[in-house]
């Protein structure tokens with residue numbers, strides 16, 4: 001250890017500011033970050049990245065003809081792993097979004113199924129909600145995925161919200177679809193700019209796929225000009 005602020009400082013810092021595993025609440029050891037070794041071994045990975053016609057793809061195909069889709073883990077309300085996404089969205093932990101995205105991006109790169117992707121596009125938050133949160137969690141996830149896929153550009157100007165949608169938690173699948181249909185539009189200037197750079201294959205990134213209605217609504221305005229794939233951290237079974 002060169003500079004002398006490695007394990008010793010880490011141990012002292014843990015003593016002063018005990019850190020907890022986001023999943024199980026247990027104390028983190030030196031060298032562990034956000035998630036303990038035990039929980040890390042037990043992540044309910046989907047393995048969709050290695051799987052043609054996986055459940056995420058079949059879910060989106062009901063709404064939109066995307067190329068491929070991947071999610072990092074099954075998003076279950078029990079078991080604690082949903083807390084990872086919860087911390088990114090509501091716990092002021094945007095850096096955790098980047099790390100989760102990076103983990104997914106590396107798995108997608110290793111699978112060989114996503115080699116044609118040229119840029120990553122986060123699903124935008126409504127500007128008011130973004131202002132309140134201070135960041136868009138999908139942008140953090142997108143930047144992690146883009147890094148994992150070998151350093152692709154993250155394009156934030158291509159998609160925007162055309163109106164603020166109501167909160168979706170109480171709605172049925174069909175109601176959700178109607179609530180978000182037409183909620184997004186593509187910025188034509190940005191689309192032209194990407195086309196002039198030869199970018200035709202893009203990946204739309206979001207935090208969690210539930211019914212698939214939101215991400216499909218985001219994909220729709222891009223279908224004419226691009227071949228679109230989709231990635232999320234959580235996948236609700």
Ligand SMILES: [Zn+2]
Nearest residue numbers: 021024036039
């Ligand atoms: Zn844990």
